[in-house]
Amino acid sequence: MSKGRNWITRKCMAWGAALVLLTQPGLSWAEETDVTDDAVITAPIIKDANRFADLDQSYAKEAVERLASYKLVSGVTEELYEPDQQIKRQDFLLLLAKVIGMLPSGERQAPFADLSADSPYADYVNALIEAGIVKGRADGLLQGAEPLTRQEMAVLLARLIPVNGMIPASESTVQYADEAEIADFAREAVKVVTAKRWMNGSNGRFHPLEKVTRAEATVVADRILQERLKQAETLNFSVNAGKITLHPGESRRLEVKAIGTEQLPFTPIFTLDRPEIGEISPDGTFTAGASAGTGQITVSVGYKSIRLPVEVVAGGPSDSAMPDNTADKLINYAPDSFFSVKTTGTPDTYFHQLEQTYPGPVGGLVQPSDTWTGYLRQFGREITLTLPQETPVQKVRLSFQQDKKLGITLPAYMEVDLSKDGKAWLYAGKATHSVPASEETKLVRTLEVDVPSTDVRYVRVRFPVKVFVFARQLQVWGSEEQQDEVRYVMLPPAPQSVSWEDEKANDRIKNMVLAYSGGYGDLGTWKKEDFLPLVGYISPDGIIRDQMFDAVHFIPYPNLETTAEGWTNYLNDLFRPGRQLDALNEAMMEYNKRRGTLYIAPVKEKVILTLPYPNPKQTDFGKVREDQDSLSFSASDVGEERAFGYRKQALEWYFNQLKMRWDKAEFKYLQLDGIYWYNELIDDAVPRERELIIETANMVHQQGLRYYWIPYYGAPGLSEWKQLGFDYAFVQPNYYGNNPIPIDRIEATLEVANKYGMGIEIEGDDRMVRDLKYFQTYYNQLIAAHKLGIDKEKIHAYYYGSKSLLAAVNNPDPDSRAIYDDTYLWIKGRFAQQDYLLPQEVQTQAEEKPKEQQSTSQPASQTN
Structure with missing residues (x-):
């Protein structure tokens, strides 16, 4: 389980006749002699087009990168793409079939006299013939190894439009100077592809007899791919x-x-x-x-x-049941199949150890057993089965359990992929369920994907995991005979690389420290002297040498009452004279005074304020208008529509009060940068939760403010933060805590942050100053993050419980004081330590013992 915010206060909350299949196959455009039955490329997604040294100045660079992400193209060699090399007919036909989403035909026959039935091109060419796209030459030959001319390519492309349900473009008005050179069979096709902007000439000429290069073919294929994807998204x-x-x-x-x-x-x-x-x-x-x-x-x-x-419904004209699988002559091939399981996110050693509590039956998930197999967090699972032999598969089933009292929930969907060779995968569909997110009853659902009989050897099942998912009886049903004709497939969306860039301004935050307030006496009461060491780095000699954290995030403790009164009290506390925000303003004035910038370009500290969470269980929030009754946020109490409206109204009321008081305060040395969404996960059990988050984003953005979120590691909705309207999101590693977490958690967090374009939170609390175990944990976190470059390449949030870092600032013990100094160095990217700490290396003040006892003392990891 992840630790969330409640230790002191912080705990884990945690085509008409064609088959729609997604595919990621691709044959290399190498020489014909290099193409074999195993010629499916396995090149990784190209994250940097400079991988090919000859593409730096090529107009095809972007198209190559995109198609390579689908594994549709690869280089002639590892380093060279050879964009100016002529492409052969058979290679272009292969690329064309895959770009439009076509499954190889199962005819098992030679389509042309010069293309054998066992050629890796044959099945694709047969499929194109059956679709009416390829018609061959009058002499019955394909001449696949010969180059393709531009007019021949235009003819092939024009035949795609009716076959793929595409809408023809308006007739082109372009007149080519060399139109007389275009053959009669290609003249109309050239007009069609010109109008579609799939092909165009240069210098007013079409160049119909010129040979098509790999670069040209890639650019044209990319344009068609984009139209197919647009079809899939907008049809x-x-x-x-x-x-x-x-x-x-x-x-x-x-x-x-x-x-x-x-x-x-x-x-x-x-x-x-x-x-x-x-x-x-x-x-x-x-x-x-x-x-x-x-x-x-x-x-x-x-x-x-x-x-x-x-x-x-029971009764009626027929009481006979549907034919069972035996009557249908279907066979479950799963129990005799080899299978493997992997996480869809970065594997996490700690979560993997915990889920071993529910290992499932002997023989695993494919066995017809009632025993459940548990899967814990790590974003999701991908289960790959190798069937005993290539078999026509017709349906895939997997059962899931829900028992919310134990934290077990149904996955939102199950996806199925199919493959002939384990390399080129076809997306066979997604199954969803009708169970509402608010359903609390313990239940079982069996998700099933039915496909036209498809001859494959490999089956892959994928589903998301929020906290715990329990699954059993993975079944793959098929027959020994091919049942259906399958011709076409559909490609998946390209993997999206996310760049961490704020398009609104260049003054984004870099290091944001959390300041809890509104409770717990002195711990939640911030004075000028509390903030000064946080906004400015104070060296041991008492001089402010540099800026420390450039942003402060004010956040209420989790015990804040979800009432109008409770929210008002927190707001009042936030704007107390001499405390909280006012204290931060005073600290920044002092910082500027000591740094000599008070009158010349004074530094302003950025501030992020929090919107309290409108708890959906609250039935008596209180009034926000005198002419209105007390608001209820409970859907079971007032219905989903009214509950959503009241929650939204409460957030708008609070935000308006907050903004009004901020504007009135006129803090000279503070800058309101953004608003924080309090809940650390997206709770889909709450009706219209996502809609509320998005509506809140609109409200915040209308005021020119940024929208922040800090989900815990593996939190539901983490990967969707941008779609939900957030401008910045930080992932909590949940490495620092009561239970020992393997250091690879930091590496996993970096992978998540890079994958989804997020910042990272550094974590600690008061125990790092007084307890050797937590001192070591905090430092190992900094060391691991430094070794991975997180300190230099990410923006950061910092959680310290409450005022924990202040205990290090003023601590006479050198090791405890070093926590503050080294944190500053880490913030500035100057932290240099590479070796992880062992428990016995450091003794903090609270752990000091008489010298005669130190040699016999057990390591902290054994005594705690």
């Missing part, structure tokens, strides 16, 4: 039902139609969350089973989905 479709209600044994077929185009650009995929009440077939036919009950069918086309409630 509209309808289903001929809003709800299905059937008696046992009855069937109904769902018909999916495109809106705005004649045909669907991708195949509909149907998934079901309760196979026990019926069966959904790949063609959209739902057959009710013998058991009454309710569930949900999800219909997906491209990246759009429609969810339909389904109900099987």
Whole structure:
């Protein structure tokens, strides 16, 4: 479990006939002799196009980088892309098939006299032939190893439009000076691709007979890919039902139609969350089973989905159950399959050790056992099965349990990938469920993805993990005979690299310290002398040598009452004369005075203020207007709509009061930089929680302020912080705490921060000054972060409980004082220690013992 904010106060809260499949395959455009059955590229995502030394000045650099992220292209060598090299027909056809999302045909025959059936190109070329895109030459030859001309490429591209449900562009008005050189068979196609802006000439000429280079092919393929992805994201479709209600044994077929185009650009995929009440077939036919009950069918086309409630009611004209898997001649191949499990996030040793408490049955998740396997945090799991042999797979199932009293929740979805060789993966769909986030009942759901029979050897299942997910009985059903014809696939979105850059201003914070206030007496009461060592680094001789933290984040203790009175009291405390904000302003005046900047360009400290969290369990918040009754935030008390409205109203009321009082205070040496969202996770069990967060972001941004968040490591919603409207988010490593956490947690935190463009929080409390164990933990955190470059390459937040760092500032013990000095060096990127501390290396003041006892003392890690 993660530690959250409550130790003193801080604890873990924790196509029409085509199949929609996502793929990441790609054959290298190397010489023909280099292409084999294993020629699927495995090059990693290109994070830096300079990986290819010959692309620095190439116009194709961006397109190469994007297609390489899909594993659609690779270099001729490890270092060279050879952008000016001519591309062969067969290589372009391979690239084209994959860009439009086409699954290899299963015809197992030679499409042309000069292309054998066992060629790795054959199945793709067959699929293109069946789709009407490739027609070959009059002599029956493909001549795949020959270069491709620009006019030949234009013809292939023009044939894509009707096949893929694309909308033709308006007729082009472009006139090429060399139009007479364009062959009759290609003249119309050139007009079409010019209008689509897929191809264009240079210097007013089309150059129809010139050979296509790898750079040209990549740029054109990238343009088509972007249009296909846009199709997947923006297409509209309808289903001929809003709800299905059937008696046992009855069937109904769902018909999916495109809106705005004649045909669907991708195949509909149907998934079901309760196979026990019926069966959904790949063609959209739902057959009710013998058991009454309710569930949900999800219909997906491209990246759009429609969810339909389904109900099987007892009695009726037929009491016969649907045919079972045996009657359908389906076989569960999972129990005899080899499987492996990996985290979708960085593996965490500590969480892995904890989840071993629930190891599952002997033989693992694929066994037909009622024993649950537990998975703890680490973002999600990816389970890969190697089937005994290549088999036509039709459905994949996995059961999940929910028991919220034990912290076990259903994953929001389950995704399935398929592969022939374990390298080129196809996305086979996503199953969701109908269980609302507010449901507290203990229950089980079996998520199922049904696909047109697809001949594969490898199956991969993926699901997110918030805190604990319990799963059992992973099943892969198939038959020994191919059931369906499958032709096309759909590519996934490209991996998004996130750059840490504030587009609004150049004066972003760099180091933000948390200041808890509003309770706990002196610990929560900040004076000028408390803030001075935090805003300015005070050397041992008492001189302010430099700025320390450039921002202070005021935050209430977790015991703040969720009432109008409680929030008002905290607000009053925040603006107390001589304390809190006023004290910080005085400290900054003193800082500027000592640094000689009081009258010439005085430094202002940035301030981040907190919006208290409108607890959804509160039924009596109080009035925010005299003509209104006390607000209730509870959906079970006043309904979801009113609860959402009241929570939003309370936040607006508080924010307006806060902003009004800030403006009135006119702090000369402070700058209000942003507002903090208090809850450390996105709680989807709370109705419309995400909507509330986004509405709050809009409110904050309207005032020109930034929106901050500090989720704990592995918190639900962490990866979505930008979509939720936050401008900055810091991830808590949760390394510093009561339980010993392996040092690799820091490395894992850096990977998360880099992946999602986040800052990082450094953690400590009063125990680091008086307890050797925590002294060591704090320092090892700084050392590990320094070794990884976190001190120089990230912005940071710092949690110290309350005034813990002040205990080091004024401490006569050199080792304790060093905590403050070394923290300053770390902040400035000048921290140099590389070796981790062992428990017996340092003795803090509180741990001192008589000399005669020191030699026999046990290490702190054994005595605590």
